Amino acid sequence: MERCPLNIFTRRCTVLQRRSWKEDWPHMKIIGVDLDSTLNNLDAVWLERYNKDYGDNLTKADMISWDVTHYVKPECGKKMYDYLREPGFFRNLGIQPHAAEVMSFLHEYFEVYIVSSSHPNVVADKWAWVEKHLPFIDYHHFVPLHHKHRFEMDYLIDDGPHNFDRFKGTGILIDMPYNQHLRSKYKRCTDWLDVKDYFQTLIRKEERW
Incomplete structure (x- = not known):
């Protein structure tokens, strides 16, 4: 029998580990992600x-x-x-560098929701943007919501400082000039690769258990 190349075996094992890690975790962690200026280039x-x-x-x-x-x-x-x-x-906004690839990575390990404050006139346009740029996110995970602290999440990735005021989970702050007054109160990420590094560290800790 022809032996499988090692790199193919490794890739298959990695996929199986991801599925097992996600399915076996009894209380899957929830990440809420802001849309405007966090994912898109508003x-x-x-x-x-x-x-x-x-x-x-x-x-x-x-x-x-x-x-x-x-x-x-x-x-x-x-x-x-x-x-x-x-x-x-x-509908026609662009996407932040590396946001799509990192969101795809997070989607493998967490339950990910897009949580965006939206005027009723633009909800359909925002969902169309998500469908285009993040097709792995289904409409059940798109939440137009102004008071984000009312949505139960373990993590919130956002640029708006006011969204963390009453949020009880872990805040991941996207670095912007208008949120510098928060200093080191929350985990601050300068870009989406920084976000990925943060969550990769959490995943490694869980997998060691």
């Missing part, structure tokens, strides 16, 4: 639209607090939020 496109429409040169680095109206021109003000209610706006 921050870049939003500012690009504003700068074009109002003749400004505002950058993400300029915004050191959450309320964007503090930084836009007075004639824009709260109209800045009209972009976020515009049909089709969210």
Whole structure:
């Protein structure tokens, strides 16, 4: 009988270990993942639209607090939020570097939900974005929700500092200029590869048990 190459055997063993680890864990850990500026590139496109429409040169680095109206021109003000209610706006956003591959990795080991504060006008567009960029996430795991602390999760990956105020799980903060005041209160990740490193460490600890 022809022997299987070692690398094929190793890959098969790895898949079996992943399935066993996930299926045998009696209480699978739940990860909630924010969508806007965490998975997609809302921050870049939003500012690009504003700068074009109002003749400004505002950058993400300029915004050191959450309320964007503090930084836009007075004639824009709260109209800045009209972009976020515009049909089709969210559907056409890009994805953050390495986000898709890391989300696929997390999906192998955890129960992963997309948890996003959404105006009713754009819920369908956000789901269309998830279908396009993260096709392994089914609609049962897409949750439009403003008060994220009310959704029971073990981990929350988010850029919005206010989303951690009443969250009882472990917060994974995506590094942004407007959340620097939280300093080291939560695990801070600079990018999606950093997120993967954090969870890989947790998985190794579990597998040693």
